[in-house]
Amino acid sequence: xxxxxxxxxxxxxxxxxxxxxxxxxxxxxxxxxxxxxxxxxxxxxxxxxxxxxxxxxxxxxxxxxxxxxxxxxxxxxxxxxxxxxxxxxxxxxxxxxxxxxxxxxxxxxxxxxxxxxxxxxxxxxxxxxxxxxxxxxxxxxxxxxxxxxxxxxxxxxxxxxxxxxxxxxxxxxxxxxxxxxxxxxxxxxxxxxxxxxxx
Amino acid sequence: xxxxxxxxxxxxxxxxxxxxxxxxxxxxxxxxxxxxxxxxxxxxxxxxxxxxxxxxxxxxxxxxxxxxxxxxxxxxxxxxxxxxxxxxxxxxxxxxxxxxxxxxxxxxxxxxxxxxxxxxxxxxxxxxxxxxxxxxxxxxxxxxxxxxxxxxxxxxxxxxxxxxxxxxxxxxxxxxxxxxxxxxxxxxxxxxxxxxxxxxxxxxxxxxxxxxxxxxxxxxxxxxxxxxxxxxxxxxxxxxxxxxxxxxxxxxxxxxxxxxxxxxxxxxxxxxxxxxxxxxxxxxxxxxxxxxxxxxxxxxxxxxxxxxxxxxxxxxxxxxxxxxxxxxxxxxxxxxxxxxxxxxxxxxxxxxxxxxxxxxxxxxxxxxxxxxxxxxxxxxxxxxxxxxxxxxxxxxxxxxxxxxxxxxxxxxxxxxxxxxxxxxxxxxxxxxxxxxxxxxxxxxxxxxxxxxxxxxxxxxxxxxxxxxxxxxxxxxxxxxxxxxxxxxxxxxxxxxxxxxxxxxxxxxxxxxxxxxxxxxxxxxxxxxxxxxxxxxxxxxxxxxxxxxxxxxxxxxxxxxxxxxxxxxxxxxxxxxxxxxxxxxxxxxxxxxxxxxxxxxxxxxxxxxxxxxxxxxxxxxxxxxxxxxxx
Numbered sequence: 032x033x034x035x036x037x038x039x040x041x042x043x044x045x046x047x048x049x050x051x052x053x054x055x056x057x058x059x060x061x062x063x064x065x066x067x068x069x070x071x072x073x074x075x076x077x078x079x080x081x082x083x084x085x086x087x088x089x090x091x092x093x094x095x096x097x098x099x100x101x102x103x104x105x106x107x108x109x110x111x112x113x114x115x116x117x118x119x120x121x122x123x124x125x126x127x128x129x130x131x132x133x134x135x136x137x138x139x140x141x142x143x144x145x146x147x148x149x150x151x152x153x154x155x156x157x158x159x160x161x162x163x164x165x166x167x168x169x170x171x172x173x174x175x176x177x178x179x180x181x182x183x184x185x186x187x188x189x190x191x192x193x194x195x196x197x198x199x200x201x202x203x204x205x206x207x208x209x210x211x212x213x214x215x216x217x218x219x220x221x222x223x224x225x226x227x228x229x230x
Numbered sequence: 231x232x233x234x235x236x237x238x239x240x241x242x243x244x245x246x247x248x249x250x251x252x253x254x255x256x257x258x259x260x261x262x263x264x265x266x267x268x269x270x271x272x273x274x275x276x277x278x279x280x281x282x283x284x285x286x287x288x289x290x291x292x293x294x295x296x297x298x299x300x301x302x303x304x305x306x307x308x309x310x311x312x313x314x315x316x317x318x319x320x321x322x323x324x325x326x327x328x329x330x331x332x333x334x335x336x337x338x339x340x341x342x343x344x345x346x347x348x349x350x351x352x353x354x355x356x357x358x359x360x361x362x363x364x365x366x367x368x369x370x371x372x373x374x375x376x377x378x379x380x381x382x383x384x385x386x387x388x389x390x391x392x393x394x395x396x397x398x399x400x401x402x403x404x405x406x407x408x409x410x411x412x413x414x415x416x417x418x419x420x421x422x423x424x425x426x427x428x429x430x431x432x433x434x435x436x437x438x439x440x441x442x443x444x445x446x447x448x449x450x451x452x453x454x455x456x457x458x459x460x461x462x463x464x465x466x467x468x469x470x471x472x473x474x475x476x477x478x479x480x481x482x483x484x485x486x487x488x489x490x491x492x493x494x495x496x497x498x499x500x501x502x503x504x505x506x507x508x509x510x511x512x513x514x515x516x517x518x519x520x521x522x523x524x525x526x527x528x529x530x531x532x533x534x535x536x537x538x539x540x541x542x543x544x545x546x547x548x549x550x551x552x553x554x555x556x557x558x559x560x561x562x563x564x565x566x567x568x569x570x571x572x573x574x575x576x577x578x579x580x581x582x583x584x585x586x587x588x589x590x591x592x593x594x595x596x597x598x599x600x601x602x603x604x605x606x607x608x609x610x611x612x613x614x615x616x617x618x619x620x621x622x623x624x625x626x627x628x629x630x631x632x633x634x635x636x637x638x639x640x641x642x643x644x645x646x647x648x649x650x651x652x653x654x655x656x657x658x659x660x661x662x663x664x665x666x667x668x669x670x671x672x673x674x675x676x677x678x679x680x681x682x683x684x685x686x687x688x689x690x691x692x693x694x695x696x697x698x699x700x701x702x703x704x705x706x707x708x709x710x711x712x713x714x715x716x717x718x719x720x721x722x723x724x725x726x727x728x729x730x731x732x733x734x735x736x737x738x739x740x741x742x743x744x745x746x747x748x749x750x751x752x753x754x755x756x757x758x759x760x761x762x763x764x765x766x767x768x769x770x771x772x773x774x775x776x777x778x779x780x781x782x783x784x785x786x787x788x789x790x791x792x793x794x795x796x797x798x799x800x801x802x803x804x805x806x807x808x809x810x811x812x813x814x815x816x817x818x819x820x821x822x823x824x825x826x827x828x829x830x831x832x833x834x835x836x837x838x839x840x841x842x843x844x845x846x847x848x849x850x851x852x853x854x855x856x857x858x859x860x
Contacts, residue, residue, distance in 0.1 A: 180435050180464065183463075185293065187328075188329065190324060190328075208503060214704055215499075215704065215707075
């Protein structure tokens, strides 16, 4: 069971996150109400508590972060993003589920666990661009990032796709020769930048 | 009943080679990707049925991004075809299946021709082709176009190609994509093409297919409905490839083979693609080719010249205009052949050799980056390299470039890239009568004129500075070229010389005699004497220059005709040099002009041709003045 004091803390954290995500650090009471779907009493109590701690200030119908509050809010936003990214496993795009899980779990998770997750998720998804891949070392393609679908499709149809093994065999000026699926291709650095691999 | 069958496959997969095996030696087999940008058609009668085969440019997928893709897409969907042969690569089957799936999505009946089976086996890759055939619901036939393995079986399968319709494999996409396909399909109208296929093309952002939709706004609505899957096109490509990889894996058996520690291929590539060594080796190769051309060519020219003189001494047709004209025609023809043939033919043999060996594509990679000086994309080097053979197909190949400006710029540069006929002038006239160093000086002058022209054009035609470099050309494996292939290919490229140039050489001689007989020679010579004055050449030397514009190979023979065969005693070495330069810079001939008109329109073509010839004359005049200062 969630204690009443717990709910208050969760609402406080959510308010700080909403404020932290806003560039101006200034949000109307109305939008806070619509985003946090709890009884108004909890919200007004949470704001009162945050004001008492000197983290936010009320300005008419708006709530503003103080300098102190901004620091704390930033940490909460970061925590939220790390979790959200972790749940967003590549390929599945159940965004609503991801949001739900993040929204619940973020309030119960310790700093240490967040650090661990951070490490895990960088390990899982972040490859380095081919331009930085070590020469003659086999890597695995993790991602292909092109704004232009034409180029993306061309690359995929040539067998350059995530999970495929890739090797940079020579560097040539402004480009490289890669080895993928038994074939050699010449690749300019401009294109190679958009292909990420794990070395 | 007749059949129309299109050959589809990746670049460099042996498509043209299979085409040859199917219909006989008609097309050029190229080891250099991107050299076919047109559809070639040939017909053959099999078991009472006439089969028309269409050879298409190599592509990796059906799309409309590059010129090759546009041409193939057009052939697939606008020509009435009964089926397609998909040439698949046993070494990387999944890549070929990707393309095959797209063709199957268009509900075009296919037969899969499995190529490179032997080289795959050497690498320990064995494809269970019968299993693959079962999965795809289409015949899969292992072939080898060189040994004709499987060709008969392939043709037999074609006769029944229509039977496969409706029984073939389809890629199943994720539910959200299938939903989107269904929705877009309901909007497809006015086309014979399958609705599902059109929907896929639309979802993959191929603008050519938007026209088949009842309401284009519907796509936006469908895409908005997929808010949780913002990258539908990417998802489609990934699923298609995933399916291809899955099936390829299912039918592929890997056997362990001992691999050579470091193959010759690797060592060759290391040397040829070295940042500094690569360009040096490239230049050395071309210098060697030209050296060999000059050395061996002049020996052949010696023999042919001797033979020509002997023949001409035998012919005395008596007096009168007719016989004089005939004699001049024969003399023109024979001299023209002696001057041009050895070099043109040898050049094509050597060029084809490095092309087929897989060397040319490495040289192209080495030279690509230098084109950035002119803000040109790297692939323009392909057109320039082809320009060493003949300016006409080289101009046509500028279609592989992206913008009009790039195409025009590259085509303009071709005026300073000597085609084989111009190389023959430099070697057969300048080199033969003035020595190898003089020939070399002409080459160097041409190179300087190339750089100057490039610099000027860069100023005039402003191309956005971000040229695409190395846009994923595949490096073909090195191969030991087959002699039969080289001879066939050189012959195809030489054919115009024999069928067109030889008669023209004869007519040129006749025309010259005609001008003399009618006393019209002066009509050409006198008004153009400022040019010969500028070039410090005898007035009559304008004749070979003018005739040369009609057909470059006429230049040499006409020069010998007007000078009575005594080039070295009439002209000083400096004059031979000037003549060589003046004759070789510029849009070379009337056929090239025709191709320019076709590609760029009449006005631009004529403007460019006239300017390029003036540029050549200006350059030649300045060059000799500069040299005589020292």
